[in-house]
Amino acid sequence: MVNITGLQLKNPTMLAAGIMGTTGASLIRMAREGAGAVVTKSIGPQPKEGHSNPSMVKLDCGYLNAMGLPNPSYEAFLPELEKAKDKAGVPVIASIFGGNMEEFRMVAEGLTPGKPDAFELNVSCPHAMGYGASVGTDPEMVKAVTSAVCEVADIPVWVKLTPNVTDIVAIGKAAQAGGADAVVAINTVRGMSIDIHSGYPVLGNRFGGLSGEAVRPVAVKCVYDLYANLDIPIIGVGGISTWQHAVEMIMAGASAVQIGSMVYEGLNVFSDISEGIHRFLEERGHKKTKDITGIAHERF
Amino acid sequence: MLPLNANIVRTVDETPSTRTFFFDRSFEDALTGQFVMVWIRGVDEIPMTLSYKNAITVQRVGDATSRLFEIQEGGSVGLRGPFGRGFTLPKRGESVLLIAGGVGAAPLAPLAEKASSVCSQVTTILGARNVDELLFLERFLQCGPVHITTDDGSAHRCGFVTDVLDELDVSGYDRIYTCGPEMMMKNVFGILEREGALQRTEFSLHRYFKCGIGVCGACCMDDTGLRVCKDGPVFNGTELVGSEFGKYARDPSGQKKLF
Numbered sequence: 001m002v003n004i005t006g007l008q009l010k011n012p013t014m015l016a017a018g019i020m021g022t023t024g025a026s027l028i029r030m031a032r033e034g035a036g037a038v039v040t041k042s043i044g045p046q047p048k049e050g051h052s053n054p055s056m057v058k059l060d061c062g063y064l065n066a067m068g069l070p071n072p073s074y075e076a077f078l079p080e081l082e083k084a085k086d087k088a089g090v091p092v093i094a095s096i097f098g099g100n101m102e103e104f105r106m107v108a109e110g111l112t113p114g115k116p117d118a119f120e121l122n123v124s125c126p127h128a129m130g131y132g133a134s135v136g137t138d139p140e141m142v143k144a145v146t147s148a149v150c151e152v153a154d155i156p157v158w159v160k161l162t163p164n165v166t167d168i169v170a171i172g173k174a175a176q177a178g179g180a181d182a183v184v185a186i187n188t189v190r191g192m193s194i195d196i197h198s199g200y201p202v203l204g205n206r207f208g209g210l211s212g213e214a215v216r217p218v219a220v221k222c223v224y225d226l227y228a229n230l231d232i233p234i235i236g237v238g239g240i241s242t243w244q245h246a247v248e249m250i251m252a253g254a255s256a257v258q259i260g261s262m263v264y265e266g267l268n269v270f271s272d273i274s275e276g277i278h279r280f281l282e283e284r285g286h287k288k289t290k291d292i293t294g295i296a297h298e299r300f
Numbered sequence: 301m302l303p304l305n306a307n308i309v310r311t312v313d314e315t316p317s318t319r320t321f322f323f324d325r326s327f328e329d330a331l332t333g334q335f336v337m338v339w340i341r342g343v344d345e346i347p348m349t350l351s352y353k354n355a356i357t358v359q360r361v362g363d364a365t366s367r368l369f370e371i372q373e374g375g376s377v378g379l380r381g382p383f384g385r386g387f388t389l390p391k392r393g394e395s396v397l398l399i400a401g402g403v404g405a406a407p408l409a410p411l412a413e414k415a416s417s418v419c420s421q422v423t424t425i426l427g428a429r430n431v432d433e434l435l436f437l438e439r440f441l442q443c444g445p446v447h448i449t450t451d452d453g454s455a456h457r458c459g460f461v462t463d464v465l466d467e468l469d470v471s472g473y474d475r476i477y478t479c480g481p482e483m484m485m486k487n488v489f490g491i492l493e494r495e496g497a498l499q500r501t502e503f504s505l506h507r508y509f510k511c512g513i514g515v516c517g518a519c520c521m522d523d524t525g526l527r528v529c530k531d532g533p534v535f536n537g538t539e540l541v542g543s544e545f546g547k548y549a550r551d552p553s554g555q556k557k558l559f
Contacts, residue, residue: 020517020525022554029525041517041554049552053345054337056511057302057380067510070518072554195378197305200341202378264515 002036002289004233004256005156005181007091007117009036011274012289013246016237016260017042017095017120017160018067024083030263031088034271038088039258040081042095042122043111044131045103047073051127052204057193062212062239063261064191066127066205069097074110081114091117093158099130101148108149118155121145121180124162124187126209133162133187139174146178156181158235161222163215164190168222169229176232184235184258185222189215211261215239220252227253227294241265243276250277253294303339303378311373315433318359318403319369325379326354331386332411333504333534337512339378343367347509347529349407349479350382357435359403383512384533387411387477387502394474395421399461399488401480402428402435407504408479409436416443423447423473425464427480431455462487470495479504482559486546489537498537505533505545508552518554521545 002009014037020026021041030038050070057064071077074096084092094116098104108119123142125132135141142159150157159175161168163186172183188209193202201207219238226234236254240246241262249257262269277289286292306323313319327336330350338356339345344364351357360369371377387407390396396415400408405426416422422444428434431454440446447464448456457463461484470476476497478488485503492501507528510518514530521528522544526535548556 019515020520020527022517022550023520023522023525025522025525026517026520026527027525029520047553047555050510052343053510053512054303054339054380055345056513056515058513059302063515065511065516067516070510070553072550076555193302195303195305195341197376198341198378202302202339204344261515264513 002256004235005118005158007037007156009091009256011036012250012256012277013270013274014235014256014258015039015270016258017122019260019263021095024080024087027084027092028087030267030270031090033267034274035090036256036270036274037091037093037117038084039093039095039120040077040084041071042069042097042125043071043074043077043107044069044097045073045106047071047076054203057202058264059193061214062210063264064193064203064208064210065188066203066208068205069125069128069131074107078111078114081111081116085115093118093120095120095122095160097122097125097131098145099135101145104145105148105152109152112153116155118158119149119153120158120160120184121149122160124160126162126164126188126190127205127207133164136162136171137165139170142171142174143178146175146180150179158182158184160184160187162187163218163222169225172226172230176230180232182233182235183226183230184237185226186215186219186238189218211239213239213241216245220248223249223254224252224296228297240273241269243273243280246273246277247280247292250289250293251296253297255289255293301380303337303380305376306379307376308371308373314357314435317433318357318435320351320355320357321368322352322355323379327382328353330382332389332414333386333407334382334384335533336379336381337383338368339380340364340368340371341378347512349504349533351406351409357403357406380512384529385531387534388475390415390419390475392418393420395419395472396423397468397470397473397476398422398424398440399465399476399478399480400424400426401461401484402433404480404504405435408477409439411477412440412443425449425461427461427484460484460487462491465491470497474500476501482506482546482549489540489546492537498541501537502534503537503540505535507549510552518550518552
């Protein structure tokens, strides 16, 4: 068991936000596939259709996406959350977004009747004007929205950080100062791809966020730096596709990991990775994930 | 994969509302019933099943398809795919029934051609709004007997494909395949469920796709969470029992829209 901000996870792998999280049924399916916890699609104050397609393409080095925060609004999502809570059998974390403190608070309060186990604040989506990273690149805003949600929530509040800043530690500290119980790092790295036949940017939004293989070293460094400077737990995410990647992220300082784009390769990724971590810990004589969290910091 | 450029080498107006776009690129390994994501640059990218190894047949229904219809021979689109699960091909000597409604004939015509080379019989029920909208009638006729229905009675029988299905002895068919408007398929489902034939029937479904590669979850069905883009678009009838099929679908925001 992994304890993270009071949530008991049967293993340290979670489904990342924005992946297979639009409906209660898909969240339940991911839990059955072995995820230790599931994070919903980011939910906002109003229904949003998102950007036009293509909204996600596979590259040689990872994935590029610009979904545009499509969501049915917190009101329409509430029954989906209730269904996931009823049947998933693992903690369900509601990812929420807004353009300001009032909107964040409104969405958090609106989803509270669905009894999520924690909130994850999306202040890091790199391609939605006025939302996500528009909030998450400003430490004052991050602190303000975090404390706004903490005031109305009696469940843990996690803040998902963007790597598209000069100093992610400053943003992490702002979240901590606002009352965050944990930070999640990282969201996607801004990126773009152009169709050389026509000159058109490939994504409907022109640019988007890079995930997968290419961003893993970026994520490891962010988690490493956050661990050195924060007092709250860090959940590591970015390019994890094997148990070895997960162990690396944990050694950098993560208490648990999230897995996103990798579901492209197969839904068994959660059970494969959690079993691999378990075997690794056992072979090394460790009892829990916590025993190796941040050990890279003790090596120099 | 990034979208591959495909030049449109020929277009054929099949009916007043549908047009086939032939590409200079052929998907030889594609399974019948699989789809490609068609990128109309600067507009949108939409899923389309292949109606030939090197072509899609499109009905003009919205912004993206209207813009696609503006692209002439010599123009180009981007293509990704083929994606998804296609039809299970019939075995040698089997007897198959195809039930096609409107533009739903697009994935079934190549299936009919593939089946006719191995099957003892390929029977088609082809329905459309009116005589002009009957799609790929000649292709189906080349493969076996065809029952035609039109909503307005402008050709053959006035009524729906289900009127014919009701009268056929479905126990005589080893495999049944259907594609068409969801309300039509829902009624087909009802008859085949009653006849105990769902196990040997495959349905080709349509939902709004975002990523198209099984990651985002926008096209997940209730209550199984099956992804239409990756686990489908072709489903065995038994996979749809008790599902949202025939009841509602989700729009791009994820809100439920009742049929």
